[in-house]
Amino acid sequence: MWAYLVRRLLLALVAISGVLVIVFFLSHIIPGDPIAAILGPQAPDYVIEDLRHRWGLDRPIPEQFVRFVGRLVRGDLGTSIATKRPVISDLRQFFPATIELATTAIIVGALAGLAVGIISAVAHGSWLDHTVRFLSLIGLSMPVFWLGLILLLVFYYWLGVLPGPGQLDIFIARPPSVTGMILLDSLLARDSVALRNALGHLVLPALVLGSHALVGIARITRASMLEVLGQDYIKVARAKGLAERTVILRHALKNALLPIITVIGIYYGGLLEGAVLTETVFAWPGLGRYATSAILSQDFAAIMGVTILIALIFSLANLVVDLAYGFLNPKIRYE
Amino acid sequence: MRGRYYLALLLLVVLALLPATAGGAPGRVPQNVLVIGRIIGDVVSLDPAEAFELTSTWIDEHLYETLVEFSRDFTRAVPGLATSWTVSADGKTYTFTLRSGVKFHSGNPVDAKAVEFSLRRAMRLKLQPAFILTGFIKNPEDVVAISANQVRITFNQVMPEILMTCVLSNPVASAVDPALVQKNATASDPLANKWVAENDAGSGPYILRRWTRNAVIELVAFDDYWGGRPRMGRIFVQDIPEPTAQLLALQRGDVDMVTDLLPAQFVQAAKEAGLVVKTSPQFALRYLAMNVGYEPFSRVQVRNAVKWAIDYTAFRRIFEDQIDIGQTIVPARMFGHLPDRPYSKNLDRARALMREAGFERGFKAELLTVPDPPLPDIAAKIKEDLAQIGIEVEVKVLRSADILAAYRGRTHQMVIARWGADYPDPDNLATALADFDARVLAYRNQWDHPIKRTVQQAVQELDRAKRDAMYRQIQKVVLDEGPYVIIGYPLRLLAMRANVKGLDPSPLSVTYGMWGVVKE
Numbered sequence: 051m052w053a054y055l056v057r058r059l060l061l062a063l064v065a066i067s068g069v070l071v072i073v074f075f076l077s078h079i080i081p082g083d084p085i086a087a088i089l090g091p092q093a094p095d096y097v098i099e100d101l102r103h104r105w106g107l108d109r110p111i112p113e114q115f116v117r118f119v120g121r122l123v124r125g126d127l128g129t130s131i132a133t134k135r136p137v138i139s140d141l142r143q144f145f146p147a148t149i150e151l152a153t154t155a156i157i158v159g160a161l162a163g164l165a166v167g168i169i170s171a172v173a174h175g176s177w178l179d180h181t182v183r184f185l186s187l188i189g190l191s192m193p194v195f196w197l198g199l200i201l202l203l204v205f206y207y208w209l210g211v212l213p214g215p216g217q218l219d220i221f222i223a224r225p226p227s228v229t230g231m232i233l234l235d236s237l238l239a240r241d242s243v244a245l246r247n248a249l250g251h252l253v254l255p256a257l258v259l260g261s262h263a264l265v266g267i268a269r270i271t272r273a274s275m276l277e278v279l280g281q282d283y284i285k286v287a288r289a290k291g292l293a294e295r296t297v298i299l300r301h302a303l304k305n306a307l308l309p310i311i312t313v314i315g316i317y318y319g320g321l322l323e324g325a326v327l328t329e330t331v332f333a334w335p336g337l338g339r340y341a342t343s344a345i346l347s348q349d350f351a352a353i354m355g356v357t358i359l360i361a362l363i364f365s366l367a368n369l370v371v372d373l374a375y376g377f378l379n380p381k382i383r384y385e
Numbered sequence: 386m387r388g389r390y391y392l393a394l395l396l397l398v399v400l401a402l403l404p405a406t407a408g409g410a411p412g413r414v415p416q417n418v419l420v421i422g423r424i425i426g427d428v429v430s431l432d433p434a435e436a437f438e439l440t441s442t443w444i445d446e447h448l449y450e451t452l453v454e455f456s457r458d459f460t461r462a463v464p465g466l467a468t469s470w471t472v473s474a475d476g477k478t479y480t481f482t483l484r485s486g487v488k489f490h491s492g493n494p495v496d497a498k499a500v501e502f503s504l505r506r507a508m509r510l511k512l513q514p515a516f517i518l519t520g521f522i523k524n525p526e527d528v529v530a531i532s533a534n535q536v537r538i539t540f541n542q543v544m545p546e547i548l549m550t551c552v553l554s555n556p557v558a559s560a561v562d563p564a565l566v567q568k569n570a571t572a573s574d575p576l577a578n579k580w581v582a583e584n585d586a587g588s589g590p591y592i593l594r595r596w597t598r599n600a601v602i603e604l605v606a607f608d609d610y611w612g613g614r615p616r617m618g619r620i621f622v623q624d625i626p627e628p629t630a631q632l633l634a635l636q637r638g639d640v641d642m643v644t645d646l647l648p649a650q651f652v653q654a655a656k657e658a659g660l661v662v663k664t665s666p667q668f669a670l671r672y673l674a675m676n677v678g679y680e681p682f683s684r685v686q687v688r689n690a691v692k693w694a695i696d697y698t699a700f701r702r703i704f705e706d707q708i709d710i711g712q713t714i715v716p717a718r719m720f721g722h723l724p725d726r727p728y729s730k731n732l733d734r735a736r737a738l739m740r741e742a743g744f745e746r747g748f749k750a751e752l753l754t755v756p757d758p759p760l761p762d763i764a765a766k767i768k769e770d771l772a773q774i775g776i777e778v779e780v781k782v783l784r785s786a787d788i789l790a791a792y793r794g795r796t797h798q799m800v801i802a803r804w805g806a807d808y809p810d811p812d813n814l815a816t817a818l819a820d821f822d823a824r825v826l827a828y829r830n831q832w833d834h835p836i837k838r839t840v841q842q843a844v845q846e847l848d849r850a851k852r853d854a855m856y857r858q859i860q861k862v863v864l865d866e867g868p869y870v871i872i873g874y875p876l877r878l879l880a881m882r883a884n885v886k887g888l889d890p891s892p893l894s895v896t897y898g899m900w901g902v903v904k905e
Binding site for chain 2: 081082083084086087089090091092093094095096097098100101132133134143144199202203206207210214215216217218220221224330331332333335339340343346347348
């Protein structure tokens with residue numbers, strides 16, 4: 051088990067290094083000028099040249115790469131050209147908001163997706179199954195951006211039961227930052243006003259973001275459950291007179307879980323990358339908007355910082371999913 | 386069992402979220418508080434020596450003050466921190482007498498030493514906006530406190546008062562509290578740029594209470610402001626990046642004003658009871674540039690054929706009436722503006738010019754634009770118009786970074802771009818668009834015309850009437866021979882609740898102070 055873990059971590063390191071090399075060179079060779087993009091059309095050329103020199107962007111690309119790697123091994127992700135702050139500070143500020151949103155979204159998506167998938171599989175071929183599949187198709191086809199705006203229109207503007215854009219009402223003081231996540235920080239500060247308000251603000255973006263995960267998880271749950279429900283041991287369980295609920299939840303679901311866990315892991319990794327459209331509609335100060343703005347302005351240090359973070363997230367998500375297999379299926383051995 | 390566990394968990398999540406729905410119900414904004422919905426992701430630094438983006442310089446105008454300001458009509462300087470000034474016989478040295486009793490938010494006095502320190506600091510930091518000072522003041526030591534309340538500034542050229550005001554009313558020339566800077570200086574940052582970037586060291590009508598990046602900026606009124614405490618006790622600038630979300634927040638009454646609606650949404654807001662849309666002119670241009678380095682555009686006949694082929698009336702419609710139509714490079718209402726509009730769609734004339742240039746069979750050209758609405762529609766209309774005289778336009782919608790790289794690299798053929806006046810003087814536009822040696826737009830479009838000499842002389846001309854005539858001459862030459870089609874002068878639109886009064890935006894890109902705003 052430990053040997054497996056070490057081997058997987060080393061492999062992850064190789065994969066992350068590969069991703070870094072590719073992203074670094076790709077981002078540097080595509081046309082565009084980050085300094086010009088940030089300063090806009092009106093800054094004089096000599097200001098652009100001066101800043102390009104100050105940021106080391108006038109050096110050959112291989113030299114810039116060596117400098118980047120040199121900083122990286124010292125734990126320095128560099129400074130963002132756009133925000134003028136260390137990238138690590140930016141990530142520390144924006145990533146917690148994304149963790150908070152993505153975690154809530156995946157909980158909503160996974161729980162609802164499992165429930166919908168199981169119901170659909172058990173009622174296979176019935177009107178209930180068809181309805182669920184039809185709604186899933188609609189859910190999958192609905193653009194996140196549009197869904198977000200519709201929910202804002204209905205629950206914020208028409209009904210007035212949920213707050214509008216933002217992570218917290220502007221009149222409410224943000225609790226002291228410990229984790230950077232408002233929910234946790236509110237709990238730690240025992241600030242019930244901020245907690246309730248932050249929860250309210252989380253509902254719509256989490257629903258929007260969770261809806262796509264919900265549909266994907268529901269579909270894989272249904273397919274996996276249908277396969278398992280056709281197995282002989284399920285017939286035996288039923289023949290033994292076990293209650294249908296026991297057959298479904300204890301025997302069928304447990305054996306159907308492996309692909310479902312994989313999909314949940316992939317979705318969670320994807321959500322942690324940040325969801326730029328959801329974050330934009332709901333004014334959520336997360337990683338998605340930071341990453342998009344970095345890409346649009348060719349903010350190299352920020353692009354590399356976000357790349358490292360995303361590569362780490364996916365490597366860890368994959369590892370956790372693989373380890374979860376062992377707990378769910380004792381036949382799996384790590385060698 | 387596990388199924389029950391899952392269901393219980395689901396129930397818990399739902400129960401957890403339900404009370405929040407009641408707690409999150411939005412309320413109205415109190416009477417003495419102003420909430421503005423706006424994209425604030427562009428705020429990088431609030432240090433006036435560094436702030437260069439629209440929102441950060443706008444915020445700094447509330448936090449900091451400069452020696453002089455512009456009169457409402459932009460024709461003369463009016464007192465700011467300085468109550469009076471004199472100019473030397475050679476027109477290069479100004480001596481300012483400071484207003485007495487003015488305090489920074491910290492309580493420290495705004496004296497001559499503080500002004501000297503602030504201007505020298507901005508020049509020594511050499512950050513983005515420093516060129517506005519260093520372009521006209523050679524050394525930091527040319528700013529000298531000659532007594533407790535007098536500062537002498539020696540410029541590197543003759544400075545008409547209007548040009549002096551352009552330089553010294555810019556936020557980069559703001560007074561910054563020296564005591565706070567020194568207190569927060571470090572060995573690696575001796576001028577405390579990092580601290581001032583996120584904190585307040587000003588003397589303006591508002592104090593910065595908090596800035597949470599990509600979330601909110603909160604300002605509170607400065608009780609001891611020499612001009613009297615502003616009526617709005619607090620101002621919140623809330624980050625709402627999505628235009629529809631901005632409109633919904635305005636309609637709900639959760640914000641008093643929004644700045645970034647789409648053109649059609651401004652039209653919608655203007656029709657709605659309880660909302661008003663304030664439209665004001667801007668000293669800015671939208672233009673189509675033709676690179677003279679691209680062979681067909683090296684012929685003045687081709688450039689003018691383009692000008693005669695375009696249907697200018699369509700621009701206003703595409704911009705939903707949110708643009709003033711004009712054809713000269715100095716925007717309407719600015720000193721020296723030439724109101725001539727000789728061009729209108731005349732295909733016969735355009736085709737004749739193409740024939741004269743030897744391009745009667747047309748040619749292909751690439752047109753670059755950013756995806757911001759309605760520019761792709763403008764590009765499509767230009768493509769349609771130019772096809773009628775045989776110019777086959779390929780529209781490329783690119784990121785701003787890519788377009789700027791091509792534009793600065795002079796590799797474009799045609800581009801739709803914008804220019805906002807850095808200061809309210811025709812020199813800013815004339816230098817950019819007609820002076821090749823300034824290495825700005827004329828240089829990028831490879832248009833090197835002798836009129837650049839007039840541009841270089843006009844900036845130092847002290848006689849107002851002569852100066853006016855020189856700028857009119859420059860505009861006429863650019864109109865007749867230049868590589869630009871002026872699409873128009875974009876208007877600034879702000880949508881607000883009907884009870885918000887007293888807002889008087891100036892035509893400069895960023896200036897619309899909130900210190901005069903009241904809510905009825």
